[in-house]
Structures are given as structure tokens and as C-alpha cells.
Amino acid sequence: xxxxxxxxxxxxxxxxxxxxxxxxxxxxxxxxxxxxxxxxxxxxxxxxxxxxxxxxxxxxxxxxxxxxxxxxxxxxxxxxxxxxxxxxxxxxxxxxxxxxxxxxxxxxxxxxxxxxxxxxxxxxxxxxxxxxxxxxxxxxxxxxxxxxxxxxxxxxxxxxxxxxxxxxxxxxxxxxxxxxxxxxxxxxxxxxxxxxxxxxxxxxxxxxxxxxxxxxxxxxxxxxxxxxxxxxxxxxxxxxxxxxxxxxxxxxxxxxxxxxxxxxxxxxxxxxxxxxxxxxxxxxxxxxxxxxxxxxxxxxxxxxxxxxxxxxxxxxxxxxxxxxxxxxxxxxxxxxxxxxxxxxxxxxxxxxxxxxxxxxxxxxxxxxxxxxxxxxxxxxxxxxxxxxxxxxxxxxxxxxxx
Numbered sequence: 017x018x019x020x021x022x023x024x025x026x027x028x029x030x031x032x033x034x035x036x037x038x039x040x041x042x043x044x045x046x047x048x049x050x051x052x053x054x055x056x057x058x059x060x061x062x063x064x065x066x067x068x069x070x071x072x073x074x075x076x077x078x079x080x081x082x083x084x085x086x087x088x089x090x091x092x093x094x095x096x097x098x099x100x101x102x103x104x105x106x107x108x109x110x111x112x113x114x115x116x117x118x119x120x121x122x123x124x125x126x127x128x129x130x131x132x133x134x135x136x137x138x139x140x141x142x143x144x145x146x147x148x149x150x151x152x153x154x155x156x157x158x159x160x161x162x163x164x165x166x167x168x169x170x171x172x173x174x175x176x177x178x179x180x181x182x183x184x185x186x187x188x189x190x191x192x193x194x195x196x197x198x199x200x201x202x203x204x205x206x207x208x209x210x211x212x213x214x215x216x217x218x219x220x221x222x223x224x225x226x227x228x229x230x231x232x233x234x235x236x237x238x239x240x241x242x243x244x245x246x247x248x249x250x251x252x253x254x255x256x257x258x259x260x261x262x263x264x265x266x267x268x269x270x271x272x273x274x275x276x277x278x279x280x281x282x283x284x285x286x287x288x289x290x291x292x293x294x295x296x297x298x299x300x301x302x303x304x305x306x307x308x309x310x311x312x313x314x315x316x317x318x319x320x321x322x323x324x325x326x327x328x329x330x331x332x333x334x335x336x337x338x339x340x341x342x343x344x345x346x347x348x349x350x351x352x353x354x355x356x357x358x359x360x361x362x363x364x365x366x367x368x369x370x371x372x373x374x375x376x377x378x379x380x381x382x383x384x385x386x387x388x389x390x391x392x393x394x395x396x397x398x399x400x401x402x403x404x405x406x407x408x409x410x411x412x413x414x415x416x417x418x
Contacts (some may be wrong), residue, residue: 021069023053023091025084026327034058035197036082036090041073044219047093054090056161057197063240071095080178081197134161141166170211184397198292209355211267217349218403222411224366230416238310248284248339249310251363254339254413256280256301261404266334267358269397279303283333283354284313286320287343295354296320297333333357341365343385361410362390 025034037057041047047067054065075092078084123313134142134149138161142149152169154161195203227250239247259266268275281301283295296316301309319325336354341364351362366387372379375390389410391403 018071018183019095020074020092021095022089023065023068023093025056025086025088025090027078027086034084034086035201036078036080036081036084037197039076040089043073043076046075047071056084058201065090067093069093069095074187087112121416130405138162138166145385147171168207185348193317196292202293205355206352209352211352212355213396215353215392216348216395216400216403217351217390217392218407219347219388219390220348220404220407220411221386221412222389223371224387224414226415228385230309234306238307241307243307244311244314245315248337249306249313250414250416251337251339251361252284252298252301252309252412253304253306255282255335255361256304257413258355258406258409259335260302261409262402264398264402265359265393265406267397268356269358269394274397277334279334281332281334283330284317285336285338285340285354286317288321288323294320294325294330295333295336296325296329296332299332336360337363341361347388347390349390351390353392353394357394359391359393359403359406362392364390365390 033233036054036056040055047053047070048083049068049070049164050066052064052072053067055062056065072090072094072122076090077092078088078090084090086315111243142152147166147169149161152161152163152165153159155165189288193414199358224247231247231250232243232307235245260283263273263276265282266277269278279300281299282301283297286294287294288294296319298304298309298312304312316329319329333354334356338348338351338360340348340351340362346364346367348362348364351360353360364387366385368383371384371386373382389407391407393403
């Protein structure tokens, strides 16, 4: 009897949601070992799952658009290079269901058949918040209760039924662009963050004159070594130093304790051309000098924008920087915290501004290169004085000199 092996979703970062974006094979197809078999989409990265063995795909357990957890079975393969196409050790009915699942029963608003058509993820969320399906009005296809419906209910009331939504006909011609799995999960992750953590933002202004002078002096030498010296490298260095001074910022909230991390694993929010967002993580940033930081950042961000990021490169982050100023933004507040982290740093657009310098009564105005920086904190974890101390240290660390 041929051996049947499971295709399993690998372990991923805690809290990351995963959705089956695409199957490259259908039930009955022959597969080879290590052949790309499934594309998985998360709120952080797209990744492919390779076939764990050669043979025939005999069952798809998690179909496209299904939400899955690490360790969950996605499908099954019958091993053997000479596998007869169509033969299977699984029940024929199950194979047919995997290939073309029958339509689901109609879903009734506010209960009824809705209880039979709730995904495992939604069931877990309902259980976490001690809710019943009858309490929530579904906005999914056929009135199905979605993950976002539950979060919307928890944050301030039941979601509005799709049947009662105002018509858009009066607005004129329009088109609908389907959400990508990444965009849906970013939306869910952001909503979960703001409903879980009270967000508070401190805003400071940073002078970048010394950092820019240092960069102008050393950038040619870095370029000769094949590394581009960006201001982001200075921001990462300064953030790492501030995290060592105020370690509570580099933490994770638990109901019984605050977990403070030794290493500053700093994520860099990176916009993708497709409209998504990915956060590659620079591990142990406090151990790196400026050159090592610039070198690592160039590799991480280039891989992210080329769509080559691997799952381990977005795992283990303890703090995040959003350099939103590169697209022209002066101030962004609050920037939604990348849960389960406790804070996120925002860096606004660099501008030349008139600044009063000198003693009181004898001031003169100078043009200085400055930007606004923000720290949005989880107020369960941190207070204003800690946020202000972090930003003070961050700005002082940017006053780099040879």
C-alpha cells in the first residue's frame, strides 16, 4: 500500500495570519519533491510551500482563500513515482469534495444556518470574546459572519448588514477591485491592534544637520564598498540605542507580565508596488555598527521590493520604524502598532526650516534640516515620560560626529 504523507503549513511568526492564496496543482496531478505546490499569503509575506515528496496529490484539505494555522494540514500526497493518476487511498467522495466543493447552504442573518457556516478562525474569535453568532450580523457572502464582523462588533457594535448598505448607484459609474489576501489580512491586523491596545502618540522635532554632514562625508567610501548609506541606517542605529536606554519600549504585553527583549530586532515598514506593506526585520540591531546596519538594510529592503523575502526575514520583530516621510508625509499619528509589539516609531519628511538659534533676546534665524518624529505607544505598557525619554535619546543619537 502506497504511503500517504501530509502537506503541513510550517511554523510561522506568532500572531501572523495565513491564507491559502493558490494551489498550483489539482487533485490527481503528479507532483515532484520540492516542487512549488501552494502559495500562502500572510499580512507580512507571500511564500510558497513545496511538495514534501514525489507522487500524486490525492487530497486538498484547505482550499483557496481558507485561513490556516501553523502546523495545519493543507493536503495529502500519495508517495511513489509510478503512482497511477486518479488512484487514491482517501475516500472517493473526499477527493471529489477537495477538487470541487459543493455550494454551502444559505446563511441566515443573525443566526440560523449561520452557525453552520462559520470558519474555524471566526469560531475561535467568538469564543475569545464570549459571543454567540446570533449577536452578530454577517456581511460576508450570503450573510456569512466574517473575522472583521466580529472585530467590528467588539470595537463598538454590530457590523452593518450588506443588505442595509446605501446604494452607490447615485454616485455614478464605479468599479470594484477585489482585495488581495495580503490587503485583507493587513486590514484585519490593523483593526485588531487598535481594538486591543490604547494608542497614544508623542511628537518631537529632530535636527538632522550632523547626521547629514556625516552621511555626506562617508557615503562615497560606503559606495566604494558596494553599500548605499541611507538616512534609514542612522534612524535604525539611533532607535537601537534608545531601546537600550528605555528597554520597556522593546517589549510585549502579557496579561500577567511584561516581556522585555534583550535584542533590538527592528522591523522596517516597506511599501510594495502592489499596494501592500511588508516589514523585514533587522535582528540584533544594537550589535551592529553603521556600515553593518546600512549593508543589512540594503539587502533586506531590496529583497522585500523584489518579492524575494523569506518567512524568517519577517519574524521575531520587537520594534518597528515607519519612515513615512519618504513619500512626503510630515506627521502621521497615530501609526498603528505592529502587534504584539508595544510601540512604533514614525519619521516624517525631511525639510529645511527656519529655526531660531542663540540666546534669548539675541536670536538669529538659520535654515536647518529637520523632521518630525513620533512614537506611538501601547498605553497598557508605556507612559508618556517613557515615550518622551525614548524620543529624546533617539534625537540625541542622531547628532553623530566623527
